[in-house]
Amino acid sequence: LATLGVMGGGQLGRMFVHAAQALGYQTAVLDPDATSPAGRVSDYHVATAYDDEQGLAQLMQRCEAITTEFENVPAGALATLAAQRPVAPGPQAVAVAQDRIAEKAHFAACARAGGVGPAPHAAIVSPADLAAVPDALLPGILKTARLGYDGKGQVRVADRAALAAAWEQLGRVPCVLEQRLALRDELSVIVARGADGAQVHFPVQRNLHRDGILAVTEVVPGGVSPVLAEQAIAATGAIAAQLRYVGVLCVEFFVVDDGSAEGTLVVNEMAPRPHNSGHYTIDACDVSQFELQVRTLAGLPLPTPRQHSPAIMLNLLGDLWWRDGQPVTPDWAGVLALPGTHLHLYGKHDARPGRKMGHLTITAATAEAAQQTARAAAERLGIAPWR
Numbered sequence: 001l002a003t004l005g006v007m008g009g010g011q012l013g014r015m016f017v018h019a020a021q022a023l024g025y026q027t028a029v030l031d032p033d034a035t036s037p038a039g040r041v042s043d044y045h046v047a048t049a050y051d052d053e054q055g056l057a058q059l060m061q062r063c064e065a066i067t068t069e070f071e072n073v074p075a076g077a078l079a080t081l082a083a084q085r086p087v088a089p090g091p092q093a094v095a096v097a098q099d100r101i102a103e104k105a106h107f108a109a110c111a112r113a114g115g116v117g118p119a120p121h122a123a124i125v126s127p128a129d130l131a132a133v134p135d136a137l138l139p140g141i142l143k144t145a146r147l148g149y150d151g152k153g154q155v156r157v158a159d160r161a162a163l164a165a166a167w168e169q170l171g172r173v174p175c176v177l178e179q180r181l182a183l184r185d186e187l188s189v190i191v192a193r194g195a196d197g198a199q200v201h202f203p204v205q206r207n208l209h210r211d212g213i214l215a216v217t218e219v220v221p222g223g224v225s226p227v228l229a230e231q232a233i234a235a236t237g238a239i240a241a242q243l244r245y246v247g248v249l250c251v252e253f254f255v256v257d258d259g260s261a262e263g264t265l266v267v268n269e270m271a272p273r274p275h276n277s278g279h280y281t282i283d284a285c286d287v288s289q290f291e292l293q294v295r296t297l298a299g300l301p302l303p304t305p306r307q308h309s310p311a312i313m314l315n316l317l318g319d320l321w322w323r324d325g326q327p328v329t330p331d332w333a334g335v336l337a338l339p340g341t342h343l344h345l346y347g348k349h350d351a352r353p354g355r356k357m358g359h360l361t362i363t364a365a366t367a368e369a370a371q372q373t374a375r376a377a378a379e380r381l382g383i384a385p386w387r
């Protein structure tokens, strides 16, 4: 029995483990938390720091091939693994995704070859960079180059004084200042690319964020303009191919309101792994993003995924476990009484506000039915309406 390894024990690792086990693999998870969501369902759990030499040695001893479920695995750890085992995605691709400055440079290079470009931006690593920021980037958003997620490590800045204060507040670490854009929509595309260069993709996802955190993903007929969808898919394919990427990659896009009929695409960021906006693929597609992660890692064929049902995914954040400062249990029975609801809870015990505790996917025969059920489910759970 072959064993597949994953760096990171969060919910993405957990869903990878489920997909790997369904295909007959054993799994090993490396995560410092001995009770991590993935570690608890995995055949093996190495509970050391990500860069612990003995932990990495143990993982390699167990595993034929290794993937990652979060982008902040230390680059040195991935390099150590890659020297002795197939690692997908590879350390170089993960390094680009770990650093917004390198990531935006990669997007810009792909755009020069005829793709979709990043938002107007400037790298800020020194006081001189700060002083040289063009006025056109303000009002903007200052983002740390590394380690940000769910809108953490970002400050909205209206003018130069606010920008200087924000850079101090973020600890003068390397940052990117992005022009604040008028967003009409947010989209994402997930591709899987094999070691032989073969690529397949899922349909374009439409995402709604609240407070910088993904709240809702909708993938229904007519949800995204075909022209923008085609551009986003082509751009994602180029971004993956030019990195010689192996594995599952998600690219996030903005649709900017610029007065044109459909708006214009801008590429935001990428995740070198399955993505929250692709969780609907478990219940609404004939192959999920996690199964494709397993297949790319194991060198198995990559058939084109087919979405068989319109789908809407609602993220279940820790806030749902609290009302008026008191802990409550969300009305799962009420939600599961609705047709086409698929509940996924990650087995996390500490329901902090803003923490991703689970998600609910609603599938239906039509877009209208999915929307109607999703609204009913949101109401039963106390999730704010989104349209």
Ligand code: ATP
Pocket (backbone or CB within 6 Å): 119, 141, 143, 148, 149, 150, 151, 152, 178, 179, 180, 181, 182, 183, 186, 209, 212, 213, 252, 268, 269
């Ligand atoms: P993730 O959890 O997706 O990795 P993140 O912390 O890396 O998030 P971003 O994706 O850069 O953050 O931004 C989070 C959200 O903030 C975006 O989805 C979008 O709603 C908003 N946002 C980010 N950049 C801009 C911008 N330049 N103009 C307008 N809105 C923006």
Ligand code: MG
Pocket (backbone or CB within 6 Å): 148, 149, 150, 269
């Ligand atoms: Mg991000």
Ligand code: MG
Pocket (backbone or CB within 6 Å): 252, 268, 269
């Ligand atoms: Mg994002």
